[in-house]
Amino acid sequence: xxxxxxxxxxxxxxxLELSSIHRRDPGPCDVQIEILFCGVCHSDLHTVRDxxxxxxxPCVPGHEIVGRVVKVGPEVKKVRxxxxxxxxxxxxxxxxxxxxxxxxxxxxxxxxxxTYNAQDKHSGGVxxxxxxxxxxxxxxxxxxxxxxxxxxxxxxxxxxxxxTYSPLRHWNVTAGQKVGVVGLxxxxxxxxxxxxxFGARVVLFTTSPGKTEDALRLGASEVVLSxxxxxxxxxxSSFDFILDTVSAKHDINxxxxxxxxxxTLTLVGAPSEGLPIEAFNLISGRxxxxxxxxxxxxxxxxxxxxxxxxxxTCDIEMIRIQQINEAxxxxxxxxxxxxxxxxxxxxxx
Numbered sequence: 001x002x003x004x005x006x007x008x009x010x011x012x013x014x015x016l017e018l019s020s021i022h023r024r025d026p027g028p029c030d031v032q033i034e035i036l037f038c039g040v041c042h043s044d045l046h047t048v049r050d051x052x053x054x055x056x057x058p059c060v061p062g063h064e065i066v067g068r069v070v071k072v073g074p075e076v077k078k079v080r081x082x083x084x085x086x087x088x089x090x091x092x093x094x095x096x097x098x099x100x101x102x103x104x105x106x107x108x109x110x111x112x113x114x115t116y117n118a119q120d121k122h123s124g125g126v127x128x129x130x131x132x133x134x135x136x137x138x139x140x141x142x143x144x145x146x147x148x149x150x151x152x153x154x155x156x157x158x159x160x161x162x163x164t165y166s167p168l169r170h171w172n173v174t175a176g177q178k179v180g181v182v183g184l185x186x187x188x189x190x191x192x193x194x195x196x197x198f199g200a201r202v203v204l205f206t207t208s209p210g211k212t213e214d215a216l217r218l219g220a221s222e223v224v225l226s227x228x229x230x231x232x233x234x235x236x237s238s239f240d241f242i243l244d245t246v247s248a249k250h251d252i253n254x255x256x257x258x259x260x261x262x263x264t265l266t267l268v269g270a271p272s273e274g275l276p277i278e279a280f281n282l283i284s285g286r287x288x289x290x291x292x293x294x295x296x297x298x299x300x301x302x303x304x305x306x307x308x309x310x311x312x313t314c315d316i317e318m319i320r321i322q323q324i325n326e327a328x329x330x331x332x333x334x335x336x337x338x339x340x341x342x343x344x345x346x347x348x349x
Contacts, residue, residue, distance in 0.1 A: 001025065001123070005347050006132035007321055008058040012050035015325045016131070021060060023136050024122045031078075031142045032071040033085050038130035039064025039156035039314070040340035042186065042247065045328050047117050051272070055117055062130030063089045063115040064158040066151055067344075069142075076139045084145040086304070088158035089294050091115050091127060091137045103298040105141075131321065133347060143301055146308025153313035156186065156339040157304060159294065160314060164191040164243065165303040166295035167266045168198060171241055175199025180235075180242035181220070182255060184211045187245035187268060189315055189338040192218045195243070197310050203235065205255070214337070218315075226254065237285065239263055249273045256281040256289065264288040314339045320346035 001022040008019035026032045044061035046052050065087040069079050079085050093100050093108035100108050113119065116129030129135075145154055164187055173179055179200040181191040188204070195202045196219025204215040205226045212223040224231045232254060239258050247269040255265055256277070263285070267275075282289060295303065307313065315338045319327050327340045 028073040060128035065130035086143040156314040162295040167292035177240040182244040
C-alpha cells in the first residue's frame with residue numbers, strides 16, 4: 001500500500017483538506033493512473049455532506065478522472081504506460097451477473113462498486129476518488145481517452161457526459177425528432193450538445209432568461225421559459241423525448257403534457273423530494289416516465305469515441321484543489337458554467 005496526497009472531508013460538516021490516503025500496489029490486471037484533472041460533480045457535494053446518507057469518513061470524492069498511465073500489470077492489454085486514460089463512476093462490479101455480462105455494470109445485481117464511498121474489497125475499507133494524486137483500478141474499468149480532445153474539458157464526460165448520452169441513445173433519439181432538455185447546468189448543457197449532434201431539434205426549458213444565449217450557442221433551436229404558461233402551451237403534445245436534468249423539486253406534470261403519444265420523459269436529475277405524477281398525464285397519451293443511471297463501460301467508451309469524432313467536450317471552469325470548498329459553495333448557487341474541473345497539478349504545490 002502506497003501513501004499519496006488527497007483532499008478529504010473528515011466529517012459532514014468539515015471542509016475538504018489536504019490529507020494522506022493509501023492506494024494498493026498494482027496487481028497483474030491493474031492500471032495505475034496519475035490523475036491530471038478531476039471534474040467536480042454535484043454528487044461529490046451530496047456525498048461529502050452526507051445528504052444521501054451512508055457516507056464513510058474520511059471521504060475523498062471525485063469520479064470524473066482523466067490522467068496518464070504510469071504503471072500496468074503484466075496481464076494488462078488495453079493500455080500501456082504513457083497512454084491517456086480515464087476512470088468514471090465505477091471501479092468494479094461482480095462481472096458475472098446478467099447485467100454485467102450485458103455491459104450494464106452500473107446495474108450489477110451484486111452491487112456496483114463506485115469510485116468513492118463504496119466497499120473496497122482490496123483494502124477492506126472504502127474506495128477513494130479522484131481528488132488525489134493517483135488511482136489504481138482494474139483494466140476492465142479503465143477508459144481510453146481520444147488524443148484529439150482537450151483533456152481537462154474531457155474529464156466531466158465521465159459522469160455528466162455519459163449520464164446524458166446514455167438515455168438519448170437508449171431511447172433512440174435520431175435526426176428530425178423534437179427533443180426537450182429541462183435545465184441548463186452540468187448535465188443539461190451536455191444533453192443539448194449530444195441531442196444536437198444526433199440531429200434532433202432541441203428545445204431547452206429553463207427558469208432563467210439569462211441562459212438563452214448559451215443554450216442557442218450550445219445547439220438548442222429554441223428556449224422556453226418554463227414559468228411562462230403561454231410558451232409551454234405552444235409545445236403541448238409535440239415532443240418525441242424529453243430529458244429532465246433538474247435535481248430540485250419541480251412540476252414534472254408540466255413536461256409530461258408536452259409529450260406526443262408514446263413519447264418518453266426520462267429523469268436523470270435526482271430530486272431529494274418526491275415528484276407527484278398525475279396518472280392521466282401518462283394514460284391519456286400512452287406516455288412513459290422513466291429514469292436512467294450513468295452507463296456501463298462499453299457505452300461510456302462509445303460516448304468518448306463519439307466525442308472524439310465530433311469534437312465534443314464540456315464547458316468548464318478550471319480551479320486549483322485549494323479552491324474546492326469555495327467551488328462547493330458556488331455549486332450550491334449554480335454559479336458555474338458548466339462544470340468545475342480541478343487541475344490536479346495544484347495538489348503538488
